[in-house]
Amino acid sequence: GQSLEQPSEVTAVEGAIVQINCTYQTSGFYGLSWYQQHDGGAPTFLSYNALDGLEETGRFSSFLSRSDSYGYLLLQELQMKDSASYFCAVPMDSNYQLIWGAGTKLIIKP
Amino acid sequence: DSGVTQTPKHLITATGQRVTLRCSPRSGDLSVYWYQQSLDQGLQFLIQYYNGEERAKGNILERFSAQQFPDLHSELNLSSLELGDSALYFCASSVGRRTEPYEQYFGPGTRLTVT
Numbered sequence: 001g002q003s004l005e006q007p008s009e010v011t012a013v014e015g016a017i018v019q020i021n022c023t024y025q026t027s028g029f030y031g032l033s034w035y036q037q038h039d040g041g042a043p044t045f046l047s048y049n050a051l052d053g054l055e056e057t058g059r060f061s062s063f064l065s066r067s068d069s070y071g072y073l074l075l076q077e078l079q080m081k082d083s084a085s086y087f088c089a090v091p092m093d094s095n096y097q098l099i100w101g102a103g104t105k106l107i108i109k110p
Numbered sequence: 111d112s113g114v115t116q117t118p119k120h121l122i123t124a125t126g127q128r129v130t131l132r133c134s135p136r137s138g139d140l141s142v143y144w145y146q147q148s149l150d151q152g153l154q155f156l157i158q159y160y161n162g163e164e165r166a167k168g169n170i171l172e173r174f175s176a177q178q179f180p181d182l183h184s185e186l187n188l189s190s191l192e193l194g195d196s197a198l199y200f201c202a203s204s205v206g207r208r209t210e211p212y213e214q215y216f217g218p219g220t221r222l223t224v225t
Contacts, residue, residue, distance in 0.1 A: 024222060042112065043153065050212075087152065088178040091211050097143065097166040098211050102152045110167035 002026045004101035006081070006088055011107045019070055020073045022088035032064050032071045033089045033098065043087065061084045075106070081107045113137065115215035116201050124225055128189040131203030133218045135182055141165070142184040144176055145200040155202070159184055164204060191224045198222075 004024045012018040022032065035043040049055055049071060051065035061074040075082055080107040085105050089098040123129055144156040155168035159178035168178075173191075176203035178184040186214050188195060198221050202214040 031212050042218050043202075043214075044112070044196060045213050045215065062144040078136070089212075092166070094161075097155055097158050097168065098214070100153045 002090070002092065002099050004088055004090060004099060006086075006101040006104045008102065009105045009107065010072075011109065014078055014080060014108055015023060016078050017074065017076045020086050020088075020106065022071050022073075022101055024069050024071075024088070024090050025031060026069075026090055026099075027040050029069075030091045032062070034062055034073045035087045035089065036084050037087065038084045039105070044087075057069065078107055079110050080110070082106060111216065112215040114201060114203050114215050114217035116220050118220060119218065120221050120223075121127070122223045122225065123191060125191055125193060127191050127224075128187065129185040131188070131192065131201075131222075133184045133203075133217055134188070135184070135201075135203030136215055137183075139181065139205055140179050141201035141204045142178055142182070143202040143204070144170075144186050145183070145202065147198045147200060147219075149197075156186070169203075178218065188222070193224050196222055196224045 006022045023082040033048045034046040037043040046060040054063045060078045064071040087103045088101045115134045117132045135149050140161045143158045146154045156170040157176050159168040162178050176186045198219045200216050200219045202216045204214045
């Protein structure tokens with residue numbers, strides 16, 4: 001089967017750096033996506049990695065290691081508005097839909 | 111604003127009833143996805159349509175059905191509602207090419223409360 005694992009909760013301090021990990025198990029691999037969801041809001045697309053390495057978009061970066069079936073989302077210079085749930089997702093074998101991790105709740109303390 | 115619209119925003123109904131949720135995708139997007147999210151839970155994929163045809167099915171109950179119309183808007187029909195169907199229902203859209211499932215744009219959701 002296909003599955004993703006990510007920590008249920010991560011706590012960090014405002015201004016710091018935090019890393020949210022995601023390990024996946026799939027029969028085929030096409031890429032790893034990250035989404036952010038604030039409480040009561042809709043998920044919003046953050047990033048997509050198809051190849052190994054680090055992709056940087058402003059304060060957020062996403063990393064992928066296909067050999068380790070592992071990726072992470074790195075958030076720098078944390079702001080209170082970054083408090084949200086973060087989901088990793090990979091496509092099903094059919095490549096038409098995403099399988100979603102259970103989400104990591106990021107708690108930021110002042 | 112993602113460009114995806116969903117109506118209604120809130121819906122309160124009684125057990126046993128039937129409701130219809132509506133979604134309009136972003137302009138140019140051919141794929142529509144429906145998700146269910148219960149309180150403090152992850153996203154459960156229900157069903158996907160591409161250019162009017164069903165493309166993928168997830169954990170969708172037989173009491174639920176959906177369709178995508180020629181103008182690409184989609185409707186999710188929920189019938190014989192139970193208390194456990196209370197959840198946020200999201201619609202998302204993507205361009206629909208082979209690699210596009212990774213980048214989905216979500217509507218604001220419909221919060222369904224079954225009493």
